[in-house]
Amino acid sequence: MIRHFLKRDFRDYQLYWVLVFAVAFVFGLLYQATGILLYLYLAVYTCVFLAFLPVNYLTGVTWRAQHIMSRNYLLALPIGRKHLFHIVLLRILVFWTPLWALLFYLPVALNRNLPYRLTHPVAYVLLVLIGSFWLINAIIAMQLRYEEIIRYMHVRQRIAAWSRMLTGALVESLLMALALFSLYGDRTLALLVMLAAAIWIAIRRYRSNLRRWI
Amino acid sequence: MFGVRAEKVCVAVENGREILTEISFAIAPGSFTAILGENGAGKTTLLDTIMGFRRPHSGRIMVDGLAPANDNYLQRREIAYLSEKVDMPADWTASEFLAFNRFFYPKYQVSLEAPLLAEWGISPGARIVNLSAGEIRRVQIVAALCQVPRLFVIDEIAAVLDIVGRRKFMATLKERHQSSGATILFATNILEDLNEAASHILILKKGRLVVHQAVSDFMKSCATPSLADGVAARIEQP
Numbered sequence: 001m002i003r004h005f006l007k008r009d010f011r012d013y014q015l016y017w018v019l020v021f022a023v024a025f026v027f028g029l030l031y032q033a034t035g036i037l038l039y040l041y042l043a044v045y046t047c048v049f050l051a052f053l054p055v056n057y058l059t060g061v062t063w064r065a066q067h068i069m070s071r072n073y074l075l076a077l078p079i080g081r082k083h084l085f086h087i088v089l090l091r092i093l094v095f096w097t098p099l100w101a102l103l104f105y106l107p108v109a110l111n112r113n114l115p116y117r118l119t120h121p122v123a124y125v126l127l128v129l130i131g132s133f134w135l136i137n138a139i140i141a142m143q144l145r146y147e148e149i150i151r152y153m154h155v156r157q158r159i160a161a162w163s164r165m166l167t168g169a170l171v172e173s174l175l176m177a178l179a180l181f182s183l184y185g186d187r188t189l190a191l192l193v194m195l196a197a198a199i200w201i202a203i204r205r206y207r208s209n210l211r212r213w214i
Numbered sequence: 215m216f217g218v219r220a221e222k223v224c225v226a227v228e229n230g231r232e233i234l235t236e237i238s239f240a241i242a243p244g245s246f247t248a249i250l251g252e253n254g255a256g257k258t259t260l261l262d263t264i265m266g267f268r269r270p271h272s273g274r275i276m277v278d279g280l281a282p283a284n285d286n287y288l289q290r291r292e293i294a295y296l297s298e299k300v301d302m303p304a305d306w307t308a309s310e311f312l313a314f315n316r317f318f319y320p321k322y323q324v325s326l327e328a329p330l331l332a333e334w335g336i337s338p339g340a341r342i343v344n345l346s347a348g349e350i351r352r353v354q355i356v357a358a359l360c361q362v363p364r365l366f367v368i369d370e371i372a373a374v375l376d377i378v379g380r381r382k383f384m385a386t387l388k389e390r391h392q393s394s395g396a397t398i399l400f401a402t403n404i405l406e407d408l409n410e411a412a413s414h415i416l417i418l419k420k421g422r423l424v425v426h427q428a429v430s431d432f433m434k435s436c437a438t439p440s441l442a443d444g445v446a447a448r449i450e451q452p
Contacts (some may be wrong), residue, residue, distance in 0.1 A: 004314075004317050008314055012303065012305060012306075017222070057303070061301075063299075064298065064299055064301065066303075066344065067302075067303065067343055068301060068303065069301065069302055069303050069306035070299055070300050070301040070302075072265075072267060072295070072297055072299045072300055073300045073301070073302070075265070075267055076265060076290060076293070076295035076300075077290065077318050078287050078288060078289075078290035078291040078318050078319070079287055079318070080285055080287045081266075081285045081287070082285075083287075106442065114338055130402070152227040152228040152229050152231075153228055153229050154229055157228070157229055158266075186243070214266065214267055214268070214269075
Protein backbone atom coordinates (compact mmCIF):
# COMPACT_ATOMS: atom_id res chain seq x y z
CA MET A 1 0.00 0.00 0.00
CA ILE A 2 2.64 2.51 1.08
CA ARG A 3 4.75 1.63 -1.98
CA HIS A 4 1.83 2.57 -4.20
CA PHE A 5 1.70 6.04 -2.66
CA LEU A 6 5.46 6.54 -2.54
CA LYS A 7 5.92 5.52 -6.17
CA ARG A 8 3.30 8.07 -7.15
CA ASP A 9 4.92 10.74 -4.92
CA PHE A 10 8.30 10.11 -6.48
CA ARG A 11 6.87 10.66 -9.95
CA ASP A 12 4.95 13.76 -8.85
CA TYR A 13 7.91 15.37 -7.11
CA GLN A 14 10.78 14.57 -9.47
CA LEU A 15 11.50 18.28 -9.88
CA TYR A 16 11.57 18.63 -6.08
CA TRP A 17 14.25 15.97 -5.75
CA VAL A 18 16.32 17.39 -8.59
CA LEU A 19 16.14 20.79 -6.90
CA VAL A 20 17.13 19.39 -3.49
CA PHE A 21 20.16 17.58 -4.86
CA ALA A 22 21.20 20.56 -7.00
CA VAL A 23 20.99 22.93 -4.02
CA ALA A 24 22.82 20.54 -1.70
CA PHE A 25 25.51 19.95 -4.32
CA VAL A 26 26.10 23.63 -5.13
CA PHE A 27 26.14 24.83 -1.52
CA GLY A 28 28.20 21.80 -0.48
CA LEU A 29 30.81 22.63 -3.11
CA LEU A 30 30.85 26.29 -2.10
CA TYR A 31 31.22 25.35 1.56
CA GLN A 32 34.04 22.91 0.84
CA ALA A 33 35.82 25.46 -1.36
CA THR A 34 35.50 28.46 0.96
CA GLY A 35 34.80 27.02 4.42
CA ILE A 36 32.16 29.72 4.90
CA LEU A 37 29.39 28.41 7.16
CA LEU A 38 26.78 30.62 5.52
CA TYR A 39 26.63 28.25 2.53
CA LEU A 40 25.80 25.39 4.82
CA TYR A 41 23.06 27.42 6.52
CA LEU A 42 21.63 28.35 3.12
CA ALA A 43 21.49 24.67 2.19
CA VAL A 44 19.69 23.91 5.48
CA TYR A 45 17.19 26.76 4.96
CA THR A 46 16.46 25.59 1.42
CA CYS A 47 15.83 22.06 2.64
CA VAL A 48 13.59 23.36 5.46
CA PHE A 49 11.54 25.26 2.89
CA LEU A 50 11.34 22.25 0.58
CA ALA A 51 10.41 19.95 3.48
CA PHE A 52 7.40 22.10 4.36
CA LEU A 53 6.25 22.53 0.77
CA PRO A 54 4.37 19.25 0.14
CA VAL A 55 2.71 18.85 3.56
CA ASN A 56 -0.68 20.32 2.62
CA TYR A 57 -0.75 18.46 -0.69
CA LEU A 58 -0.10 15.13 0.99
CA THR A 59 -2.73 15.51 3.71
CA GLY A 60 -5.29 16.54 1.10
CA VAL A 61 -7.67 19.45 1.41
CA THR A 62 -11.30 19.45 2.51
CA TRP A 63 -12.46 22.38 0.42
CA ARG A 64 -12.98 22.53 -3.34
CA ALA A 65 -9.57 23.03 -4.87
CA GLN A 66 -10.02 21.28 -8.24
CA HIS A 67 -6.31 20.64 -8.65
CA ILE A 68 -5.22 19.28 -5.29
CA MET A 69 -5.97 15.80 -3.98
CA SER A 70 -9.04 16.07 -1.79
CA ARG A 71 -9.19 14.61 1.73
CA ASN A 72 -12.63 13.17 1.00
CA TYR A 73 -11.14 11.11 -1.82
CA LEU A 74 -8.45 9.75 0.50
CA LEU A 75 -10.94 9.02 3.29
CA ALA A 76 -13.31 7.24 0.88
CA LEU A 77 -10.57 4.79 -0.13
CA PRO A 78 -10.76 1.33 1.40
CA ILE A 79 -7.85 1.98 3.74
CA GLY A 80 -8.23 2.07 7.53
CA ARG A 81 -8.28 5.72 8.64
CA LYS A 82 -5.42 5.26 11.12
CA HIS A 83 -3.42 3.38 8.52
CA LEU A 84 -4.10 6.21 6.07
CA PHE A 85 -2.84 8.75 8.58
CA HIS A 86 0.37 6.76 9.03
CA ILE A 87 0.80 6.55 5.26
CA VAL A 88 0.42 10.34 5.00
CA LEU A 89 2.90 10.83 7.84
CA LEU A 90 5.44 8.53 6.24
CA ARG A 91 5.02 10.24 2.86
CA ILE A 92 5.76 13.59 4.53
CA LEU A 93 8.75 12.19 6.42
CA VAL A 94 10.34 11.08 3.14
CA PHE A 95 10.56 14.74 2.14
CA TRP A 96 12.45 15.50 5.36
CA THR A 97 15.32 13.09 4.69
CA PRO A 98 17.57 15.64 2.88
CA LEU A 99 17.07 18.06 5.76
CA TRP A 100 17.96 15.38 8.30
CA ALA A 101 21.12 14.52 6.36
CA LEU A 102 22.19 18.16 6.52
CA LEU A 103 21.19 18.59 10.17
CA PHE A 104 23.20 15.51 11.14
CA TYR A 105 26.22 16.94 9.35
CA LEU A 106 25.77 20.44 10.80
CA PRO A 107 27.37 19.80 14.26
CA VAL A 108 30.45 18.33 12.58
CA ALA A 109 30.88 21.54 10.62
CA LEU A 110 30.09 23.72 13.63
CA ASN A 111 32.56 21.86 15.83
CA ARG A 112 35.19 22.61 13.24
CA ASN A 113 34.37 26.33 13.08
CA LEU A 114 32.92 27.43 16.42
CA PRO A 115 34.07 27.26 20.04
CA TYR A 116 30.83 25.49 21.15
CA ARG A 117 30.81 21.73 21.38
CA LEU A 118 27.92 19.32 21.32
CA THR A 119 28.31 17.34 24.52
CA HIS A 120 25.69 14.72 23.61
CA PRO A 121 25.75 13.93 19.86
CA VAL A 122 23.41 10.92 20.22
CA ALA A 123 20.86 13.08 22.04
CA TYR A 124 21.19 15.64 19.22
CA VAL A 125 20.34 13.05 16.56
CA LEU A 126 17.43 11.86 18.67
CA LEU A 127 16.19 15.42 19.19
CA VAL A 128 16.37 16.24 15.50
CA LEU A 129 14.20 13.19 14.75
CA ILE A 130 11.77 13.89 17.61
CA GLY A 131 11.65 17.60 16.76
CA SER A 132 10.87 16.85 13.10
CA PHE A 133 8.16 14.39 14.06
CA TRP A 134 6.66 16.99 16.40
CA LEU A 135 6.89 19.77 13.83
CA ILE A 136 5.17 17.71 11.11
CA ASN A 137 2.41 16.77 13.53
CA ALA A 138 2.09 20.37 14.70
CA ILE A 139 1.61 21.51 11.08
CA ILE A 140 -0.99 18.81 10.45
CA ALA A 141 -2.75 19.73 13.71
CA MET A 142 -2.83 23.39 12.68
CA GLN A 143 -4.28 22.45 9.31
CA LEU A 144 -6.98 20.26 10.87
CA ARG A 145 -7.82 22.92 13.44
CA TYR A 146 -7.82 25.64 10.78
CA GLU A 147 -10.38 23.66 8.78
CA GLU A 148 -12.65 23.48 11.82
CA ILE A 149 -12.17 27.11 12.79
CA ILE A 150 -12.96 28.65 9.41
CA ARG A 151 -16.03 26.53 8.83
CA TYR A 152 -18.01 26.16 11.99
CA MET A 153 -17.24 28.88 14.51
CA HIS A 154 -18.61 32.26 15.45
CA VAL A 155 -16.21 35.20 15.67
CA ARG A 156 -15.65 34.92 19.44
CA GLN A 157 -15.13 31.18 19.23
CA ARG A 158 -12.70 31.72 16.36
CA ILE A 159 -10.63 34.23 18.30
CA ALA A 160 -10.53 31.93 21.34
CA ALA A 161 -9.63 28.94 19.17
CA TRP A 162 -6.86 30.84 17.35
CA SER A 163 -5.48 32.07 20.67
CA ARG A 164 -5.50 28.57 22.17
CA MET A 165 -3.90 27.10 19.07
CA LEU A 166 -1.14 29.70 18.89
CA THR A 167 -0.45 29.61 22.63
CA GLY A 168 -0.17 25.82 22.52
CA ALA A 169 2.19 25.97 19.54
CA LEU A 170 4.29 28.66 21.26
CA VAL A 171 4.63 26.69 24.50
CA GLU A 172 5.55 23.53 22.63
CA SER A 173 8.09 25.40 20.46
CA LEU A 174 9.63 26.90 23.58
CA LEU A 175 10.01 23.48 25.19
CA MET A 176 11.56 22.09 22.02
CA ALA A 177 13.99 25.02 21.88
CA LEU A 178 14.94 24.46 25.55
CA ALA A 179 15.54 20.79 24.78
CA LEU A 180 17.87 21.79 21.93
CA PHE A 181 19.73 24.32 24.12
CA SER A 182 20.25 21.71 26.82
CA LEU A 183 22.42 19.81 24.32
CA TYR A 184 25.12 22.44 24.78
CA GLY A 185 25.20 22.18 28.58
CA ASP A 186 26.90 19.56 30.66
CA ARG A 187 23.90 18.69 32.84
CA THR A 188 22.88 15.20 31.79
CA LEU A 189 19.84 15.14 34.06
CA ALA A 190 18.47 18.38 32.56
CA LEU A 191 19.04 16.99 29.09
CA LEU A 192 17.22 13.76 29.93
CA VAL A 193 14.30 15.71 31.39
CA MET A 194 14.07 17.93 28.30
CA LEU A 195 14.37 14.90 26.02
CA ALA A 196 11.49 13.22 27.88
CA ALA A 197 9.45 16.44 27.58
CA ALA A 198 10.14 16.62 23.83
CA ILE A 199 9.07 12.99 23.33
CA TRP A 200 5.91 13.64 25.37
CA ILE A 201 4.99 16.70 23.29
CA ALA A 202 5.60 14.90 20.01
CA ILE A 203 3.54 11.86 21.02
CA ARG A 204 0.75 14.07 22.36
CA ARG A 205 0.49 15.91 19.04
CA TYR A 206 0.61 12.68 17.06
CA ARG A 207 -2.14 11.03 19.13
CA SER A 208 -4.33 14.11 18.95
CA ASN A 209 -4.00 14.15 15.14
CA LEU A 210 -4.81 10.48 14.92
CA ARG A 211 -8.07 11.12 16.81
CA ARG A 212 -9.01 14.16 14.77
CA TRP A 213 -8.03 12.82 11.37
CA ILE A 214 -11.69 12.44 10.28
CA MET B 215 -26.85 -5.19 -1.90
CA PHE B 216 -26.29 -2.47 0.67
CA GLY B 217 -29.09 -1.11 2.76
CA VAL B 218 -28.67 2.02 4.89
CA ARG B 219 -30.38 2.48 8.22
CA ALA B 220 -30.41 5.59 10.41
CA GLU B 221 -31.76 5.63 13.95
CA LYS B 222 -32.30 9.03 15.55
CA VAL B 223 -29.08 10.40 14.07
CA CYS B 224 -27.99 13.83 15.26
CA VAL B 225 -24.93 15.56 13.87
CA ALA B 226 -23.71 18.85 15.32
CA VAL B 227 -20.75 21.09 14.54
CA GLU B 228 -18.40 22.85 16.93
CA ASN B 229 -20.50 25.93 17.53
CA GLY B 230 -23.25 23.62 18.77
CA ARG B 231 -25.50 24.02 15.73
CA GLU B 232 -27.26 20.80 14.81
CA ILE B 233 -26.99 20.00 11.11
CA LEU B 234 -29.04 16.81 11.37
CA THR B 235 -31.70 16.33 14.02
CA GLU B 236 -33.05 12.90 14.94
CA ILE B 237 -33.00 11.49 11.44
CA SER B 238 -34.43 7.98 11.13
CA PHE B 239 -34.96 6.01 7.94
CA ALA B 240 -34.32 2.65 6.35
CA ILE B 241 -33.15 2.61 2.75
CA ALA B 242 -33.81 -0.79 1.22
CA PRO B 243 -30.99 -2.63 -0.53
CA GLY B 244 -31.17 -2.10 -4.28
CA SER B 245 -33.20 1.09 -4.12
CA PHE B 246 -32.43 4.33 -5.94
CA THR B 247 -32.98 7.10 -3.42
CA ALA B 248 -32.81 10.77 -4.31
CA ILE B 249 -31.84 12.93 -1.34
CA LEU B 250 -33.44 16.32 -1.73
CA GLY B 251 -33.82 19.52 0.21
CA GLU B 252 -33.08 23.21 0.11
CA ASN B 253 -29.50 24.52 0.49
CA GLY B 254 -28.21 23.88 3.99
CA ALA B 255 -30.81 21.18 4.69
CA GLY B 256 -28.10 18.65 5.58
CA LYS B 257 -27.83 16.52 2.42
CA THR B 258 -24.04 16.58 2.27
CA THR B 259 -23.74 16.07 6.03
CA LEU B 260 -25.98 13.01 5.79
CA LEU B 261 -23.85 11.53 3.01
CA ASP B 262 -20.64 12.43 4.88
CA THR B 263 -22.00 10.54 7.90
CA ILE B 264 -22.88 7.55 5.74
CA MET B 265 -19.30 7.61 4.37
CA GLY B 266 -17.89 7.87 7.90
CA PHE B 267 -16.34 11.34 7.35
CA ARG B 268 -18.36 12.54 10.33
CA ARG B 269 -19.49 10.79 13.46
CA PRO B 270 -23.05 11.26 14.69
CA HIS B 271 -23.05 12.78 18.17
CA SER B 272 -26.07 10.69 19.02
CA GLY B 273 -28.03 7.93 17.32
CA ARG B 274 -26.46 5.55 14.86
CA ILE B 275 -26.17 4.97 11.17
CA MET B 276 -25.61 1.53 9.69
CA VAL B 277 -24.47 0.65 6.18
CA ASP B 278 -25.13 -3.01 5.36
CA GLY B 279 -25.27 -3.69 9.10
CA LEU B 280 -21.99 -1.95 9.94
CA ALA B 281 -21.45 1.47 11.50
CA PRO B 282 -19.29 3.69 9.22
CA ALA B 283 -18.02 5.47 12.35
CA ASN B 284 -16.19 2.23 13.23
CA ASP B 285 -14.10 2.53 10.06
CA ASN B 286 -15.03 -0.73 8.31
CA TYR B 287 -12.56 0.03 5.58
CA LEU B 288 -12.98 -3.23 3.65
CA GLN B 289 -16.64 -2.33 3.15
CA ARG B 290 -15.53 0.77 1.25
CA ARG B 291 -14.25 -1.50 -1.55
CA GLU B 292 -17.92 -1.90 -2.44
CA ILE B 293 -18.78 1.80 -2.25
CA ALA B 294 -18.29 4.36 -5.01
CA TYR B 295 -18.19 7.91 -3.67
CA LEU B 296 -18.82 10.66 -6.18
CA SER B 297 -18.75 14.20 -4.93
CA GLU B 298 -18.16 17.71 -6.13
CA LYS B 299 -15.58 17.87 -3.32
CA VAL B 300 -13.41 15.12 -4.79
CA ASP B 301 -10.50 16.63 -6.66
CA MET B 302 -7.23 15.24 -7.94
CA PRO B 303 -3.71 16.55 -8.56
CA ALA B 304 -3.38 18.88 -11.52
CA ASP B 305 -0.40 17.15 -13.13
CA TRP B 306 -1.97 13.73 -13.34
CA THR B 307 -3.51 12.52 -16.56
CA ALA B 308 -6.94 10.88 -16.57
CA SER B 309 -5.37 7.46 -17.09
CA GLU B 310 -2.84 8.07 -14.29
CA PHE B 311 -5.69 8.84 -11.90
CA LEU B 312 -7.52 5.69 -12.98
CA ALA B 313 -4.34 3.62 -12.55
CA PHE B 314 -3.78 5.09 -9.08
CA ASN B 315 -7.40 4.52 -8.11
CA ARG B 316 -7.84 0.97 -9.44
CA PHE B 317 -5.14 -0.35 -7.10
CA PHE B 318 -7.56 -0.10 -4.16
CA TYR B 319 -10.50 -1.99 -5.63
CA PRO B 320 -10.15 -5.75 -6.16
CA LYS B 321 -13.27 -6.04 -8.35
CA TYR B 322 -12.18 -3.17 -10.59
CA GLN B 323 -12.72 -3.95 -14.29
CA VAL B 324 -9.83 -2.47 -16.26
CA SER B 325 -11.40 -3.60 -19.53
CA LEU B 326 -14.22 -1.09 -19.00
CA GLU B 327 -11.90 1.91 -18.73
CA ALA B 328 -11.15 2.57 -22.41
CA PRO B 329 -14.75 2.26 -23.69
CA LEU B 330 -16.07 4.33 -20.79
CA LEU B 331 -13.46 7.06 -21.30
CA ALA B 332 -14.42 7.18 -24.98
CA GLU B 333 -18.11 7.21 -24.13
CA TRP B 334 -17.63 10.09 -21.71
CA GLY B 335 -15.44 12.02 -24.16
CA ILE B 336 -12.26 12.00 -22.08
CA SER B 337 -8.87 11.42 -23.65
CA PRO B 338 -6.79 9.05 -21.45
CA GLY B 339 -3.79 11.37 -21.80
CA ALA B 340 -5.68 14.54 -20.85
CA ARG B 341 -4.11 16.32 -17.92
CA ILE B 342 -6.41 17.19 -15.04
CA VAL B 343 -5.17 20.79 -15.12
CA ASN B 344 -6.58 21.12 -18.64
CA LEU B 345 -9.96 19.63 -17.79
CA SER B 346 -13.01 21.61 -16.71
CA ALA B 347 -14.80 20.84 -13.43
CA GLY B 348 -17.40 18.86 -15.38
CA GLU B 349 -14.76 16.85 -17.22
CA ILE B 350 -13.03 16.02 -13.93
CA ARG B 351 -16.36 14.65 -12.70
CA ARG B 352 -16.55 12.55 -15.86
CA VAL B 353 -13.19 10.97 -15.01
CA GLN B 354 -14.54 10.21 -11.55
CA ILE B 355 -17.68 8.67 -13.03
CA VAL B 356 -15.56 6.36 -15.20
CA ALA B 357 -13.54 5.34 -12.11
CA ALA B 358 -16.72 4.64 -10.13
CA LEU B 359 -18.34 2.60 -12.90
CA CYS B 360 -15.18 0.47 -13.39
CA GLN B 361 -15.17 -0.18 -9.64
CA VAL B 362 -18.47 -2.12 -9.98
CA PRO B 363 -19.74 -1.01 -6.56
CA ARG B 364 -22.72 -2.28 -4.59
CA LEU B 365 -23.45 1.20 -3.25
CA PHE B 366 -23.15 4.54 -5.02
CA VAL B 367 -22.97 7.60 -2.77
CA ILE B 368 -23.37 10.61 -5.02
CA ASP B 369 -23.22 14.15 -3.69
CA GLU B 370 -24.29 16.94 -6.04
CA ILE B 371 -22.12 15.74 -8.88
CA ALA B 372 -24.76 16.37 -11.53
CA ALA B 373 -24.68 20.13 -10.95
CA VAL B 374 -21.40 20.63 -12.84
CA LEU B 375 -22.22 18.27 -15.70
CA ASP B 376 -23.64 19.76 -18.88
CA ILE B 377 -27.17 18.79 -19.91
CA VAL B 378 -25.98 15.97 -22.20
CA GLY B 379 -23.57 14.66 -19.57
CA ARG B 380 -26.25 14.82 -16.89
CA ARG B 381 -28.73 12.86 -18.97
CA LYS B 382 -26.09 10.31 -19.87
CA PHE B 383 -25.13 10.02 -16.19
CA MET B 384 -28.72 9.46 -15.10
CA ALA B 385 -29.27 6.89 -17.87
CA THR B 386 -26.06 5.08 -16.84
CA LEU B 387 -27.04 5.07 -13.19
CA LYS B 388 -30.50 3.78 -14.04
CA GLU B 389 -28.99 1.05 -16.19
CA ARG B 390 -26.53 0.07 -13.42
CA HIS B 391 -29.30 0.11 -10.88
CA GLN B 392 -31.43 -2.22 -12.98
CA SER B 393 -28.66 -4.54 -14.19
CA SER B 394 -26.58 -4.97 -11.03
CA GLY B 395 -29.11 -3.95 -8.40
CA ALA B 396 -26.68 -1.51 -6.83
CA THR B 397 -28.09 0.74 -4.12
CA ILE B 398 -27.91 4.40 -5.11
CA LEU B 399 -27.98 7.43 -2.82
CA PHE B 400 -28.11 10.54 -4.91
CA ALA B 401 -28.14 14.04 -3.40
CA THR B 402 -29.14 16.66 -5.90
CA ASN B 403 -30.84 19.99 -6.43
CA ILE B 404 -31.67 19.24 -10.06
CA LEU B 405 -34.85 17.24 -10.14
CA GLU B 406 -35.65 17.21 -13.83
CA ASP B 407 -33.34 14.24 -14.43
CA LEU B 408 -34.76 12.13 -11.64
CA ASN B 409 -37.98 11.23 -13.42
CA GLU B 410 -38.15 7.49 -13.98
CA ALA B 411 -34.72 6.94 -12.39
CA ALA B 412 -35.30 7.32 -8.65
CA SER B 413 -37.44 4.75 -6.89
CA HIS B 414 -37.58 6.67 -3.59
CA ILE B 415 -37.13 10.22 -2.36
CA LEU B 416 -35.85 11.45 0.95
CA ILE B 417 -36.49 15.12 1.67
CA LEU B 418 -34.62 17.01 4.36
CA LYS B 419 -35.69 20.35 5.72
CA LYS B 420 -33.51 22.27 8.16
CA GLY B 421 -31.81 19.05 9.24
CA ARG B 422 -35.00 17.10 9.76
CA LEU B 423 -36.44 14.33 7.66
CA VAL B 424 -39.81 15.37 6.26
CA VAL B 425 -40.41 12.78 3.54
CA HIS B 426 -39.08 9.32 2.84
CA GLN B 427 -41.26 7.34 0.50
CA ALA B 428 -41.53 5.74 -2.91
CA VAL B 429 -41.68 8.29 -5.73
CA SER B 430 -44.98 6.82 -6.94
CA ASP B 431 -46.56 7.21 -3.50
CA PHE B 432 -45.21 10.73 -3.17
CA MET B 433 -46.63 11.73 -6.55
CA LYS B 434 -50.03 10.38 -5.55
CA SER B 435 -49.98 12.26 -2.26
CA CYS B 436 -48.77 15.62 -3.51
CA ALA B 437 -51.13 15.98 -6.51
CA THR B 438 -48.76 18.10 -8.61
CA PRO B 439 -47.91 17.52 -12.28
CA SER B 440 -44.18 17.04 -11.74
CA LEU B 441 -41.86 15.68 -9.08
CA ALA B 442 -40.04 19.03 -8.91
CA ASP B 443 -43.29 20.87 -8.16
CA GLY B 444 -44.23 18.34 -5.51
CA VAL B 445 -40.85 18.55 -3.80
CA ALA B 446 -40.85 22.36 -3.93
CA ALA B 447 -44.35 22.46 -2.44
CA ARG B 448 -43.36 20.06 0.34
CA ILE B 449 -40.24 22.08 1.19
CA GLU B 450 -42.20 25.32 1.28
CA GLN B 451 -44.82 23.88 3.61
CA PRO B 452 -44.42 25.38 7.09
